[in-house]
Amino acid sequence: MSAAETTLRKKPVEYEATVTEVRMETHDTATLFLDLGGAPVEYKAGQFLNIDPHQFPALRAFAAYLQEQKGRRELFRSYSMSSAPHEPQVAITVKDEEFIPGLTKYPGLLAPYLVHGRLTGARVRVTGFMGPYVLPDDVEERTDHLVHVVAGSGAVPNFSILKDALHRDLRLRHTFLCSNKTWADMLFREELEKLEAAHPGTLRVVHTLTRETDEPRFGPHVRKGRINQALLEELIPDRDRCLVYVCGPAITPWDRRKALDTRTPATPRFMETVLGHLHELGVEDKRIKREAYG
Ligand SMILES: Cc1cc2nc3c(=O)[nH]c(=O)nc-3n(C[C@H](O)[C@H](O)[C@H](O)COP(=O)(O)OP(=O)(O)OC[C@H]3O[C@@H](n4cnc5c(N)ncnc54)[C@H](O)[C@@H]3O)c2cc1C
Known part of the structure; x- marks a missing residue:
């Protein structure tokens, strides 16, 4: 099995991450730098991690409301790494898409919180790393x-x-x-x-x-x-x-x-x-x- 296949097939791991910095990239997009607590971090450029919105007390009521409206449980959201594997810190970059009444059906749940929630220092459980959107070895x-x-x-x-x-x-x-x-x-x-x-x-x-x-x-x-x-x-x-x-x-x-x-x-x-x-x-x-x- 090639090195790439080994990384792709690895079972995703849950990490207790700390957000070390939130950098606003544009008015609605932020990069969150994550410290994964010294655990071995192995991902390929192009892969993503998952974040479960239910872990955040600030989103509990809104998630429950959306679940009632949609008639199903809110799922985790995926975020690709904007960092590359050689860089010292894992980073994700999140865009808070605009809610346009009449056009957008529901307001976003997790992205607004990640972008505007002032999460520097916060602990976030993330599960990673996964996804086949990577370069082939050859x-x-x-x-x-x-x-x-x-x-x-x-x-x-x-x-x-x-x-x-x-x-x-x-x-x-x-x-x-x-x-x-x-x-x-x-x-x-x-x-x-x-x-x-x-x-x-x-x-x-x-x-x-x-x-x-x-x-x-x-x-x-x-x-x-x-x-x-x-x-x-x-x-x-x-x-x-x-x-x-x-x-x-x-x-x-x-x-x-x-x-x-x-x-x-x-x-x-x-x-x-x-x-x-x-x-x-x-x-x-x-x-x-x-x-x-x-
Ligand atoms: C593999 C992958 C990688 C991704 N990487 C990134 C990334 O790097 N950066 C990034 O910013 N985003 C990324 N995303 C998108 C991200 O996962 C979220 O979808 C995004 O942040 C919105 O989440 P939210 O909770 O704010 O909004 P959501 O609550 O998910 O809502 C988003 C939109 O979906 C509509 N919607 C939700 N539920 C329903 C429903 N039941 N019926 C009809 N419409 C509905 C809403 O009206 C809204 O327009 C990625 C997605 C995937 C699949």
């Missing part, structure tokens, strides 16, 4: 071009994968394509800029902004609008050789149920749209790895 034999296509907090696992691949000096070029609403929403903007400057010819970062109104923000590195087929065609010339890692919002199980009930097809979200473009451009499914966030 990635350098499969490709020399890794394309990251991400939206919002979907940047988190890809940021970890990128840092890990650069740290390990893998023979890979990276194109990091990142979609957000506005300039203020751009996640890891400065870190990505620094990595790009430190790895010229190896890393290319392109952002797209769907709702930015400040025109001078736009240029070759920051494009206007959504990630569309033309942009993917421009950035991926080697479509029969690249590997694409796509992470972001996808049609949820609730959307699917509603679609069945109303006999109206669910509206494609980021994931379905990007996959459609990639297929249309001739990127084979076996060259695409995906991780769907709700």
Whole structure:
């Protein structure tokens, strides 16, 4: 069994973590640095951990209310590591998605607490590490071009994968394509800029902004609008050789149920749209790895 397979098959472990720092990345997104108490920590870039919301007394009443409304127990939530395995501290980066009355069905339970709950010093039980959204051991034999296509907090696992691949000096070029609403929403903007400057010819970062109104923000590195087929065609010339890692919002199980009930097809979200473009451009499914966030 390869080293990667061994890590992937390890049974998740429960850790009593301490939040050592909460760093606001944007107005609605925070990175929580976790001290796992000196226990051996083994994860692969791209993996996630789980957090059970029931452990927090501050969320008890709200969780009970949501359970009553939804008619089912609230489950754990998953968070990808934004840290890479070589970095000294494990970190997760959490986005508190906006509640839009009339559009969003329920307010978020755990993300608002993790982001705004001033949790520095708090103890948090986490279970990790898991998930197959990782690089294969033989990635350098499969490709020399890794394309990251991400939206919002979907940047988190890809940021970890990128840092890990650069740290390990893998023979890979990276194109990091990142979609957000506005300039203020751009996640890891400065870190990505620094990595790009430190790895010229190896890393290319392109952002797209769907709702930015400040025109001078736009240029070759920051494009206007959504990630569309033309942009993917421009950035991926080697479509029969690249590997694409796509992470972001996808049609949820609730959307699917509603679609069945109303006999109206669910509206494609980021994931379905990007996959459609990639297929249309001739990127084979076996060259695409995906991780769907709700
Ligand atoms: C593998 C994986 C990795 C992830 N990594 C990250 C990460 O790194 N960073 C990050 O920010 N997020 C990540 N997520 C998303 C994260 O797990 C949570 O879904 C997110 O934080 C929202 O949780 P919440 O408790 O705040 O909101 P929730 O209570 O889960 O609600 C979220 C949305 O779902 C809707 N919803 C909930 N229940 C129902 C229902 N019964 N019917 C209809 N609609 C419903 C709500 O209306 C709302 O729009 C990841 C998800 C997965 C699967």
